[in-house]
Amino acid sequence: MRRYTRTLVTAALTTTVVAGTAGWASGSAQQAVTGAPVGTAAWRADGLPDPERMTPSQVGAFFRDLTPGRQRELVREHPSVVGNLDGAPLRLRYEANARTLGGRYAGQQVLAFDPRDRGQVALVSGDLATAEHVAVIVPGSDIDARNVKPLTDKAEALHRATHGRTAVIAWAGYTTPVGVGLDAATGELAEAGAERLTRLTEGLAATGAPAPSLFCHSYGSVVCGLAAHDLKAKDLVVFGSPGMRAANVTDLRTSARVWAAKDPSDWIDRVPNVAFAGLGHGADPTDPDFGARRVPATDARGHDGYFAPGTQSLRTFAAIAEGDVR
Template sequence: MRRFTRTLAAVALAATVVAGTAGWASGNSQRAVTGPPPGSASWRADGVLGRELPDPGRATPAQVRAFFGRLDAAEQRELTERHPSVVGNLDGVPLELRYRANALALRASHDPRYASLAGSGRQILAFDPRGRGQVAEVFGDLRSARHVSVVVPGSDIDAGTFDRRGDVYGTPAGMARSLYEETAPGGAVIAWAGYTTPVGLGLDAATGGLAEAGAERLTLFTAGLAADGLPAPVVFCHSYGSVVCGIAASGLGATDLVVFGSPGMRADDVAGLHTGARVWAAKDDTDWIDDVPHVEVAGLGHGADPTDEEFGARRVPADDAEGHTGYFAPGTDSLRAFAAIAEGVSR
């Protein structure tokens, strides 16, 4: 009977995705931006230092960090100025160089979508203008932080919507800033929009292709943080971002994994994530995600609801959050709980 019920739910899911009914909007198919940073070909061919540079497509973050650790300040500056798009996006490069490189790349860009990102004082840890654009921004002093959090967003997020004025707490910058302001001094929060997200709620949002590509990028990103000697992160994953985090869970090196407004993590339960991280889940009663069938059949859907008791995640209170993007709103129980998890108080 259970299998029959799940099959019916899967058929219903397929119908809503293909036909765009029952609240699902039509989405545009996206091609994931993957591979090494822009400008990698010029980087590989550059002999300015008289030695081979690490291959952006093959070198691990630890190898990249070791290479930069052998350079003096003048050599680091030379590479940053000659290849800002590579230095700014290559996991394992010291974060101070990445800030500098991305500031240079943003100033050289004439795309109005990125004008606000070039503002004074912003700490841009990644900026890739390919496709719809990918960005990561740091709130706080990451180098001296005692605890680090990473916020992974869901659908419809790119460089142009990274910090939009409308629906602030549905944006990575808005979520990260709110969490940073709620936590005690001494922490840092990274808003990571470093993968190609689905547009709308069509087939991309119901399948795992973009999440798989995003999981690979997220794993490299957190490995880069580790290579730079930063604390193991707490990772917060919203909506489709929780699918990314579920696939990446075993390789993130996170202390805690927090999902909210999740359509599923491509796992039946916490054990299926193969992670040593503590897993937390939140969903408020007004979140439309509750109308999405929590199944995974024939590649459609993302599996069990992480807030179900059988899943085994620790439940985060979210009764006063509103809708799908209200979890980081100031004054909510969910934000207070998120801050306690980020600080290590709830362990």
């Protein structure tokens, strides 16, 4: 009887989440963009290896076997594929995406760009090829290729806070929820995003980049939680998290250090940490029982203020990225 009562309470709380009385108000349904890059059919028709059948390490080996002239030829003939192949040399990806985009994102290093639907993009602050440390910021709802500035602002803030020693990837590389409706309360988009995020970290490893620290905001922490056991990362830092679809750190099955932050004014604190019938994302990562290391965030403001200049959270994020905290 007690278990039945708890189930009813959980169902009621989850319904509350979706109904919007706890801050999950509205949103339109999204279809995750997945699969091979745009232009893959022409790439295959030229007898080139299928991107969907190559791991990032195999992609890296493929390009290493090519002459510099042949590499440049592929950039000219198949820029939308080369620019999105995790494991390909960074300089080729930047060049290929610059060709595809023309003047869009002028002056910025574009690691990936997918024009389909709302668009996906990954922009780099700093030099990935030479940086001592790498960080990746994984966003939550509403971020896409057309609305990437809130994410790049965070990346630039972290890059500055590390005095340029950390290259930071603003990774709008998956289909995010729009608003905070059913998509944000379920895991479908996060599951698709987890596959893409895993491939990103494998691609970084294939280029010789340091294992990154991942900073996962809001619904992005669901993506990181689902990907955790496969990610090549040294840290998982979640903030403003509705849950990671895990009961605790052990349940994540990761060797990465796990950190969590939530400021007292963040509306996410009013969302019940439940999981029922596919809705909700489970335990609060800032709960001591979850087992994550706590990041101080008392002076952050709201759901999106963790990277504000001068905050404890930004200083700690920078120290984590640089490996200065244990």
